[in-house]
Amino acid sequence: MSEKTLPPEALDAWAAALRERFGLAEEDLPISLILDLARDVAVGVARPAAPFSAFAAGLVAGRAGGSPADVRAAAAAITELAGTWEN
Structure with missing residues (x-):
């Protein structure tokens, strides 16, 4: 298995390809x-x-309706949980 590094411009290109393939808007992939x-x-x-x-x-986010706001809310909740996580 080869290790790949993804420069920022390649990430933008990958995101654009995903948007095109799945009919997503830019705000759908933050x-x-x-x-x-x-x-x-x-x-x-x-x-x-x-x-x-x-x-x-x-x-x-999808179960909540799938809007960009739903994605932000889900990410915020998970980030908050991770910030307090003690294992």
Whole structure:
């Protein structure tokens, strides 16, 4: 398995490809919000919890209606939990 590094412009291109493929608006994929969520969970809980938590944020947001505000609320709740997590 090769390790890949994704420069910022490639991340933007990947996000654009996802938006196009799934008919999403730019506000539907808040890159910095999701990266911040992943960082906060990786630091506050554990690295493997980061992608799982990002998935959970999407699931929770989708069940709440799926708006960008729902994504922000789910990410905020998970970030708050990660900030107080003691294992």
